Amino acid sequence: MKQxxxxxxxxxxxxxxxxxxxxFFAEFNQKMxxxxxxxxxxxxxERPTLxxxxxxxxxxxAMFAGIWCMMKVFNGLTESNKTELxxxxxxxxMSIESNAxxxxxxxxxxxxxxxxxxxxxLYYDNLIIESSNSNGNNEELx
Amino acid sequence: xxxxxIYDEALVVEQLHDPGQAREAFGKVIEHYSQxxxxxxxxxxxxxxxxxxxxxxxxIKAWTNIDNFRGDAKLSTWLxxxxxxxxxxxxxxxxxxxxxxxxxxxxxLANTLESDPWFDGDATQLxxxxxxxxxxxxxxxxxxxxxxxxxxxxxxxxxxxxxxGALKASYHHAIKKIESFFTEND
Numbered sequence: 001m002k003q004x005x006x007x008x009x010x011x012x013x014x015x016x017x018x019x020x021x022x023x024f025f026a027e028f029n030q031k032m033x034x035x036x037x038x039x040x041x042x043x044x045x046e047r048p049t050l051x052x053x054x055x056x057x058x059x060x061x062a063m064f065a066g067i068w069c070m071m072k073v074f075n076g077l078t079e080s081n082k083t084e085l086x087x088x089x090x091x092x093x094m095s096i097e098s099n100a101x102x103x104x105x106x107x108x109x110x111x112x113x114x115x116x117x118x119x120x121x122l123y124y125d126n127l128i129i130e131s132s133n134s135n136g137n138n139e140e141l142x
Numbered sequence: 143x144x145x146x147x148i149y150d151e152a153l154v155v156e157q158l159h160d161p162g163q164a165r166e167a168f169g170k171v172i173e174h175y176s177q178x179x180x181x182x183x184x185x186x187x188x189x190x191x192x193x194x195x196x197x198x199x200x201x202i203k204a205w206t207n208i209d210n211f212r213g214d215a216k217l218s219t220w221l222x223x224x225x226x227x228x229x230x231x232x233x234x235x236x237x238x239x240x241x242x243x244x245x246x247x248x249x250x251l252a253n254t255l256e257s258d259p260w261f262d263g264d265a266t267q268l269x270x271x272x273x274x275x276x277x278x279x280x281x282x283x284x285x286x287x288x289x290x291x292x293x294x295x296x297x298x299x300x301x302x303x304x305x306x307g308a309l310k311a312s313y314h315h316a317i318k319k320i321e322s323f324f325t326e327n328d
Binding site for chain 1: 202208209290317
């Protein structure tokens with residue numbers, strides 16, 4: 001504070017040169033207190049209830065829980081999308097007889113799709129058999 | 143001998159919200175703050191009668207809005223804010239009456255100081271008041287609060303809603319301008 005002041009201000013000091021009539025403040029205080037208008041004052045409970053204090057935190061927790069649930073539901077939907085099989089995967093699965101029967105029993109896939117998948121599986125089986133035969137021949141040649 | 147009353151702000155604030163004790167409690171508030179608020183206002187408007195009227199308006203406004211005061215801020219901060227707003231409103235009205243643009247400084251207020259019966263300053267004190275009046279309103283407030291009232295920057299910050307750094311800069315600028323005013327008018 002002292003370093004902030006200039007030489008001029010140090011010379012003048014803190015007296016601004018203003019004065020007030022004698023007993024001004026005592027008279028003012030009395031007059032002011034007596035002339036206060038009528039106002040309605042509502043009593044307030046100084047201490048907030050436990051719920052009032054915890055309410056914002058409860059609301060925030062509920063909000064986060066809601067967001068978490070929404071994310072869960074959203075993830076569930078994307079997961080179920082991932083379980084859809086490609087035609088090739090179905091065909092490979094169908095090549096195993098027990099799987100094919102189970103799939104036919106439980107699947108909502110149309111009959112045409114099942115027949116086509118089954119035919120595909122037979123085609124792939126033949127390919128596998130042919131390639132294994134040719135490999136066997138090559139081994140014999142070696 | 144009657145014991146001197148000790149002002150307990152927390153107790154007074156509690157009483158202000160009790161319909162049965164509010165009026166008496168506000169009397170204590172008036173007694174406690176009238177001088178500080180008066181000088182704050184007087185240094186803004188210069189004239190004693192105007193300062194007295196503004197002080198009265200300040201207390202009336204505070205009393206009629208006492209229900210809105212919940213004790214989140216300090217009572218002194220709240221009262222000083224009201225006093226400053228009332229002072230600025232008064233100065234702006236006076237500017238309008240005298241056809242002075244609102245954005246100009248408040249130098250016109252110091253013109254009547256010489257003939258004011260409630261000003262007994264010497265030539266240098268009068269010059270200082272003229273220099274202060276030539277400052278922008280906010281700088282004037284900051285200078286008065288800091289220099290005359292020796293108010294802490296933190297308290298000023300709460301009242302004026304300005305950062306401590308900005309207030310320090312404002313005070314520094316005010317001093318520089320006052321020095322220049324004295325140099326130019328020597």
